[in-house]
Amino acid sequence: MSESEVISAEGTDSSGPSPTHQFRRIGIVCPYSWDAPGGVQTHVRDLAHALIAKGYEVSVLAPGDDEPDEDFVVSAGRAIPIRYNGSVARLIFGPLSTQRVRRWIDEGHFDILHVHEPAAPSLSLVATWAAEGAIVGTFHTSNENSRMMSGTARILRSALEKLNGRISVSEYARETLREHIGFDSVIVPNGVDVAFYADAEPMTSTPVDAEVVTFLGRVDEPRKGFQVFAQAMPAIARERPEAVFYVAGPGDVDSALKLVPRSLHGRIHFMGRISDGQKAALLRRSNVFVAPNTGGESFGIILLEAMAAGACVVASDLEAFVKVLGDDGAGRLFPNEDFEALAREVIELLTDKAVRERIAHHGRDRAYSYDWNAVVNEVIEIYDTVYVPGEVVREDVGATALGRAKLWGRGESS
């Protein structure tokens, strides 16, 4: 009985192009803490689920303080919080994490190693450096204003040369990679689990006639743009007496509240950090979803999630957002940081139900073209092109001085 028969016998989804080679075991490295929310983490989680649904065996290595919920996740230990690229990143590196990465590679017997965001100083870069075999890397970040040291580019180039396949999630991520390191890559867009959002039960804690305007993201991270939303609130509240503001995401609520007039405090609901289920319920109940991000967004997966849930999206005109929304009226844009324009758009959409529903409808259609079910096939095609039958991903023993000494010893004894 062949492998594919086993998979379909188990009732898994085997649609899409069938790979020319039989590879089963896929090791994925997520560079950021598994217990913290984030675009890359969500991407990795959804990709892993989509691959498992297609019958692949997946192991995800990620930093994290807590015991991961999913049984396919292996914790790489505690990450060090470091200011990197304008915000606090929790990174993992150094000899201690190297040992864990090596053990994971050694025990995993992976056919494919898939590292995410390997150009950041991260666990993924450590894994790329420590492994040898069929390695695929996905680049998420677009970075207009990062200053990369020449030394950094040199170190990166020599490590990233080992990637057999390179994927960028957007044109901007692709340009960043080409500009900084000089490597080309294939674009495979971020996927979204449309059904998860489209079928979620809407949150019921708000009155039926309340007009819910929602923001997701860290409230004390200026690039997420909460301050722009806060400035737009008074005008929206004045024009739409039923409007309420839902804010979900980590960060200091007290300092966030200072940005908003006291009279509005009763109409803002801070939900703090929420689970994916809560997020889906909130988005399903949202009439308008605002994304006033001021920069640093490479793709805008959160827009697709809101669109999948049927919320009407108003986003700042960052290039990545323009691209995701497309030009068929799947959402509204406003000039970056222009809170008055944001307020105008939100008021108009809350006022005109027909326009709002039309946009939400287009939005969901657009989200379907980014569904993981479709996107994962493109990833599998890339695995297929880099896979060498009969070869598993191994430790690269040449990568350390100790390893070199071992090789040396072997050379002498033979």
Add this chain to the structure above:
Amino acid sequence: MNWSTWALLAAVIIGVYLSQLAGRLDRLHIRVDRAEAALRAQLLRRASEAIELAAMDGPLDPAARITIDGFAHAARDFGETDLEKDHRAQRLEQAGRNEAEGELTKALQAALPDEQSVMEYAAIGGGSELMEELDSTTRRVELAKGFHADAVAQCQKMRRRAIVRFLHLQGRAPWPEFIDINLAQPTGFAHRSR
């Protein structure tokens, strides 16, 4: 002696006392400045050696190398504080530099957490010298930070005295501040000291 002679004598004694106090205060401020300059010099050395460490294709993973390289450059490139700039601009620059130094400390700690990681470096060409230099520099950074804190504490204590505040003896000298950043030596070097 009549009362006016006594008054004159008292005035002279008070005058001498006050000028001595002002002199002491001045010397304490100079000591703080010197201690800070000494610490900055050691930090500059640490940054240069860290850049060297990052450039070495050694036992360290590229993520650690990039992190160290980035923060070492950031710390170094803040350079000498430009005295032409106003006090606020200087403070901002100082804050940015201090942050980079603190992050560099964390990155070096992650790169050299134990004796073995230091030994692996020492085993490669040029690594042994660099490890010795970095060992000594990071220890001196700790010392210099301690001396600076000591000077600041004494200077602050003096400036809190009622007579100093009342007569504004410190003149235009700014309030001395502690340098509150983590500058600990990587634990990989711990075995070497003493």
